[in-house]
Each structure stands twice: as C-alpha cells, then as structure tokens.
Amino acid sequence: MAGAPSPFAVALGPIELDFGALPESLFQQLMRHWLNERHAPDILPVQAEVLGALLDHIRRQTDSVQALRGDPDSSEAEHARIMLVQTEVERVKFVVRSYIRTRLYKAQKFSRYIAATPKVQEKLSQTELDHAKRFSQLTENHFRVSVLQALPPHQQGLDDNTPFTPPMISEPDKSRAVFVHARGECPPVRLPDGTTMQMKKGQIVLTPYAVVEQLLEMGNVELI
Amino acid sequence: MALPISLRDSITPPELELIASEELVEIVPLISMERTAFISGAYGPLRPPNKARIPLWMAINLKMKKKCHIVPPDWLSVADFLQERLTQETTQPEFSQFPFRFTEIAKLLLDTAPDDIPNSDKIRSLLKDIREARQAKSRDGLQKIDHSELSLPNLCSMEINEIRPFFVRAMGVLTQLTRDPVADSRQFGV
Numbered sequence: 309m310a311g312a313p314s315p316f317a318v319a320l321g322p323i324e325l326d327f328g329a330l331p332e333s334l335f336q337q338l339m340r341h342w343l344n345e346r347h348a349p350d351i352l353p354v355q356a357e358v359l360g361a362l363l364d365h366i367r368r369q370t371d372s373v374q375a376l377r378g379d380p381d382s383s384e385a386e387h388a389r390i391m392l393v394q395t396e397v398e399r400v401k402f403v404v405r406s407y408i409r410t411r412l413y414k415a416q417k418f419s420r421y422i423a424a425t426p427k428v429q430e431k432l433s434q435t436e437l438d439h440a441k442r443f444s445q446l447t448e449n450h451f452r453v454s455v456l457q458a459l460p461p462h463q464q465g466l467d468d469n470t471p472f473t474p475p476m477i478s479e480p481d482k483s484r485a486v487f488v489h490a491r492g493e494c495p496p497v498r499l500p501d502g503t504t505m506q507m508k509k510g511q512i513v514l515t516p517y518a519v520v521e522q523l524l525e526m527g528n529v530e531l532i
Numbered sequence: 533m534a535l536p537i538s539l540r541d542s543i544t545p546p547e548l549e550l551i552a553s554e555e556l557v558e559i560v561p562l563i564s565m566e567r568t569a570f571i572s573g574a575y576g577p578l579r580p581p582n583k584a585r586i587p588l589w590m591a592i593n594l595k596m597k598k599k600c601h602i603v604p605p606d607w608l609s610v611a612d613f614l615q616e617r618l619t620q621e622t623t624q625p626e627f628s629q630f631p632f633r634f635t636e637i638a639k640l641l642l643d644t645a646p647d648d649i650p651n652s653d654k655i656r657s658l659l660k661d662i663r664e665a666r667q668a669k670s671r672d673g674l675q676k677i678d679h680s681e682l683s684l685p686n687l688c689s690m691e692i693n694e695i696r697p698f699f700v701r702a703m704g705v706l707t708q709l710t711r712d713p714v715a716d717s718r719q720f721g722v
Contacts, residue, residue: 335572339551346543365571388599389568392590396570399550399589406539406547413535483711485703487684487692499680500707512692514682514699516707532692 334362335400340530342407347487347531348524349517350480351414351422353431359407362400369397411436419444420466420477482518487532494528542696545636548689552636553589558603561594588637592644602645607631608638611651614658621665627686635663635690670695679706 332340341355376382376390415422415436422428422437423444429437448466456464467476483500490507497519499505507513507529523529538544554572561578568576575586583603594600607613607630620628631637638659646652670691676682677699684692 333572336554339554343543343551346539362571369571385563385565388563388594388597389565392593393568393570395589395593396572399553400571402550409534410539413540416534483704483707485700485707487696500710501678501680503680505681512684512687514677514684514703515680516703519680532689 334358334365335403338362338400338407339403342403342410344524344531345407345410345414349484349486350482350521351411351418351428351431353525354411354433354436356433359404362404366397366400366404369393373397412439414480415440416443418478418480419447421479424467424477482521483516485514486517486520488513488515488520488523488529489532490529492528494523497523541700542693545690545693548633548693549636549640550589552633552689553587553592553640555588555633555637556585557588557591557605557641558583558585559591559594559600560603561600563594563599588640592640595645595648602641602648604641604645604649605631605637607634608641608649608655611654611658614655614662618658618662618665621662621669625669627666627669629686630688633689635659635688666691667694674699674702677702677706679703679710 337358338355341352341358345352373390373393376386382390411432415432416439418428419440422432422440432440451466452464456466465476469475488507490509490511490513492509494507496504496506499519500516505513505515505519507523512532520529524531560583561580563578564580565576565578567574572587575590576584578584578600591600591602595602603609617628617630638655641649642652642656649655670684670687673682673684682699682703
C-alpha cells in the first residue's frame with residue numbers, strides 16, 4: 309500500500325505510466341477501488357476512509373469556488389481557474405457516484421445472501437447493510453404475499469437446497485474469471501489445477517476470482 | 533436499477549478515457565495561472581512560454597479554449613518509433629511494449645490536438661495497423677486458455693476490455709467442465 313498521499317510526487321510523475329511507482333493520491337486510490345468493485349463478482353470491503361476524505365475534499369473545493377465566485381473583482385484568469393477546479397470536482401463526483409452505485413447494485417443483487425451471512429456483513433457500511441436487509445425483507449414479503457402463501461406448505465420455503473438446481477439464495481460466483489494486475493511482488497497462490505502461481509510486479513493474468521481474492525484484499529493486486 | 537445493465541460486467545471505453553485523463557502531459561500554456569490546489573494534487577504555475585506538467589483532462593480543457601499547446605508524449609510524436617513498433621509487432625510473436633493506456637491517450641490527443649502532433653495522419657494510420665496486428669495476436673492467445681490461468685504480458689487496458697466478455701466466458705465454460713464438486717470447497721486458497 310502507498311503511504312501518505314503527496315500531491316507533489318504525483319505532479320512530477322512521468323506519463324510512461326509504470327503504475328504504482330509513485331504514492332497514490334486519494335483520488336487514484338478511489339479509482340483503483342472503483343475498478344476493483346466494477347470487475348469483482350463479489351462485494352468488496354467498503355472504503356469508508358478514502359470515500360470520507362474525498363467527500364470532505366470535494367466540499368472544501370466547492371466552498372472555495374463559491375467564495376471566489378462571490379468576489380466581484382475576480383479577473384479573467386481567476387475564472388479559468390475556477391472553471392478547472394469545478395471540472396475536476398465533477399470528475400471526482402462521477403467516480404464517487406459510480407462506486408456507490410456499483411456497491412448498491414451488488415447489495416441488492418445479493419441481499420438475501422448478505423442478510424443470512426454475518427461474515428459478508430462486515431464488508432458493508434451501516435447504511436448499505438440496512439438497505440440490503442430491508443431490501444431482502446421486502447422481496448421475501450412480496451414473494452410470500454403474491455405466490456407462496458397459495459402453495460402447499462412444503463413448497464413455501466425460500467432457501468431450499470435441491471440437488472442439480474441453482475440455489476435459491478443467489479451468491480457471488482467466485483469462479484468467474486477476472487483480469488488481474490500485480491501492483492507488487494505477490495506471495496504464491498494455489499491455482500484450481502493444483503499448481504501454484506507467483507505473480508511478479510506488473511504481470512497481467514486472467515484467472516478465477518477465487519484465486520486472487522485474498523491478494524486483492526491485501527492490496528497486492530488490482531483488477532483491470 | 534442502481535447500475536444500468538451495460539455497466540454491470542465491465543468498464544466502458546468512455547470510462548477508460550476518464551481514467552486515462554488523469555495521466556500527466558506536458559503543455560506550453562498560452563495563459564498564466566498561479567499554482568492551484570486540485571483534489572488530485574497541486575498544479576502550476578503556468579507561465580508562458582515555460583512548459584508545465586498537468587493532467588490530460590486539464591490540458592484538453594485548455595486546448596479546446598485555445599489556451600495551450602499540448603506537447604505529445606515521445607511515443608506519439610516520432611513516427612519512426614511507431615513504425616519500428618509496427619515492424620516488431622508483425623515479426624515477433626509477443627506483444628511489444630506500450631504504455632498501459634496508450635490507446636485512450638492517443639485517441640484523446642488525436643481528437644483534440646491534431647495540430648500539435650506532427651504527421652498526425654501518418655500516426656493515426658500506424659496506430660491502426662498496430663491495433664490490428666495486436667488484435668490478431670490476442671485472438672491467437674485464446675488457444676492457450678485453460679480453466680486456471682492465462683498470462684497476458686504487455687496487453688493494454690483497451691485491448692483487455694475488448695477481449696474481456698469472450699475470454700471471461702470461455703474460462704467460465706472451461707471451469708464448469710473441469711469442476712470437481714468434492715474438492716471444490718477446499719481447492720482454492722493462498
């Protein structure tokens with residue numbers, strides 16, 4: 309993981325991106341987590357700290373723009389600056405929104421799995437968790453009222469486990485393949501065919517999500 | 533729904549462009565500006581005619597208002613370089629090395645600042661040839677796919693995005709074919 313983000317180091321970075329060579333700024337961190345979230349089949353641990361710090365930063369930037377705008381003496385050059393700052397705020401807001409929406413989508417899709425599995429609940433923020441639980445209750449109530457109560461009792465269950473049919477509670481498919489980029493040297497991982505794989509820095513691999521799940525959580529790899 | 537269907541499986545090319553726009557480029561500003569604190573860092577000061585390094589999105593924004601010239605990166609400014617890469621690409625079996633987000637950056641620059649790039653037409657057609665050569669290679673790479681792992685050195689973000697749906701599905705099918713239900717639960721792990 310990168311240390312404290314330093315704006316100067318980023319400003320001096322070369323375009324021949326060797327990504328991960330410089331300490332990441334907060335926004336770059338969020339973009340990485342956003343991409344991970346978009347590509348991972350499972351819901352990932354919430355990045356509350358990064359998100360909170362960025363939202364604070366957005367608020368500060370917006371406040372100073374407001375203050376500058378109210379100043380009638382501001383020059384032409386000032387206006388160009390204000391415009392650039394606002395453009396950036398919108399860019400950051402876009403990523404923040406997309407990140408939250410992706411998580412919301414997963415929370416709804418797996419709501420019944422989340423409500424039934426305390427271990428997964430730790431990955432969600434309190435608001436996301438409340439939403440997922442309420443959502444699963446609503447759908448279950450709806451199923452009950454509209455169909456299930458008219459069925460014979462032994463067919464009313466919502467968590468039956470019949471062999472050879474898909475489970476009734478949809479779970480993330482961790483065997484789905486993802487494209488992985490190693491951000492640094494990685495500890496070896498076991499592949500489904502029994503062999504081990506050790507990723508070197510910069511290596512790009514297509515592999516099932518389950519193989520790299522822990523590396524992703526530790527921040528050794530990112531999904532691309 | 534929280535996320536439109538088109539966004540559920542993968543990132544989209546416009547979103548990749550948004551990400552690539554965070555890369556830094558060199559510009560020759562035509563206006564002056566004090567050093568300013570942005571969320572992604574502090575940039576400036578801009579003092580014509582001194583060069584400055586700013587994010588690509590900012591450069592494009594200024595370029596559209598005719599307030600700067602963009603200095604294209606080395607790999608985009610020398611036609612010889614791309615010509616050489618094309619020869620490499622067509623003669624060697626492996627992918628040649630490119631910056632990870634070169635397609636997005638090249639497209640953004642060629643679209644907004646063709647007048648700042650010498651021989652932009654030549655570069656455009658070279659990039660197209662390179663793209664086709666690389667595409668053929670990634671299709672060949674599909675032969676090597678199995679259910680556990682496929683290494684893709686030097687592949688770029690746009691190319692990965694292009695092959696994603698097909699490759700992910702192919703690997704999914706192979707996983708299903710080889711799945712051993714008993715070992716399934718304990719097979720994975722670090």
